[in-house]
Amino acid sequence: MKLLILQHVPHEQPGYIAEYAREKNITLDVIELWKPYTIPDARDYSGIIILGGPMGVYEDFNSKNYELALIQKNLGSVPMLGICLGSQLIAHALGAKVQPNEKGKEVGYYEVELTEAGKRSPILNGFPPKIKVLQWHGDTFDIPKGADLLATSALCTNQAFSFQRAFGFLFHFEFTLEMVKNQIEIDKEWIHKNFNLDEVKLLNEANELAPIMKSQCYRLLDNFLYSGVKTSAL
Numbered sequence: 001m002k003l004l005i006l007q008h009v010p011h012e013q014p015g016y017i018a019e020y021a022r023e024k025n026i027t028l029d030v031i032e033l034w035k036p037y038t039i040p041d042a043r044d045y046s047g048i049i050i051l052g053g054p055m056g057v058y059e060d061f062n063s064k065n066y067e068l069a070l071i072q073k074n075l076g077s078v079p080m081l082g083i084c085l086g087s088q089l090i091a092h093a094l095g096a097k098v099q100p101n102e103k104g105k106e107v108g109y110y111e112v113e114l115t116e117a118g119k120r121s122p123i124l125n126g127f128p129p130k131i132k133v134l135q136w137h138g139d140t141f142d143i144p145k146g147a148d149l150l151a152t153s154a155l156c157t158n159q160a161f162s163f164q165r166a167f168g169f170l171f172h173f174e175f176t177l178e179m180v181k182n183q184i185e186i187d188k189e190w191i192h193k194n195f196n197l198d199e200v201k202l203l204n205e206a207n208e209l210a211p212i213m214k215s216q217c218y219r220l221l222d223n224f225l226y227s228g229v230k231t232s233a234l
Contacts, residue, residue, distance in 0.1 A: 001026045004047070005049050006048070008051060008054075011186055012183075014174060037063075047081065048079070050082045055085065075093070079165040080167065084169075088139060106171075113151065123223050126223070133172070133173070136175075173213070
């Protein structure tokens with residue numbers, strides 16, 4: 001089995017996804033989009049995972065049009081998982097609007113609640129009705145026409161969606177403890193601009209919740225690769 005990974009910036013790595021792949025003997029072909037690249041034929045892969053990044057879908061960046069074309073070409077035929085920016089790209093490729101979240105940023109560990117559709121969705125099989133997740137975003141997406149809203153939160157209504165075999169999650173599953181520490185330093189200015197972030201509290205939570213975050217990422221990937229996701233009706 002092999003997965004195609006689209007990575008937008010060096011510090012937003014596959015993280016726990018890479019650890020999972022090593023344990024399961026899954027090959028990851030990681031396309032580093034800040035370098036010269038060629039995107040291979042996605043039909044050769046068991047799934048596509050699109051990672052996060054600091055750019056906005058409503059802005060111009062070098063790989064944007066290539067990624068949107070890849071998503072649109074393979075919707076319904078290759079399972080897709082979009083995380084943060086990746087979820088916004090999938091939503092946009094499906095015709096939905098992406099914009100700054102009306103209630104501001106979510107940075108840190110928050111609780112999201114599964115909708116009834118989320119509780120039934122194979123991608124979230126085995127997850128409790130409320131889950132603790134890492135948020136690191138200022139934007140959100142509208143739910144694409146024909147898609148199901150899977151999760152919501154008090155500060156941002158649209159947290160996750162599914163459309164056929166494409167899944168978008170505004171929050172992160174893949175961040176390791178070291179990635180959280182690194183992200184704090186890289187985003188130092190952004191996380192304190194119009195936002196009151198307690199870095200000490202965040203680091204303590206990152207350390208405490210690391211086993212849960214890893215377990216949730218592994219469960220999500222099990223669902224993505226081995227459950228009814230791959231055989232769900234188109």
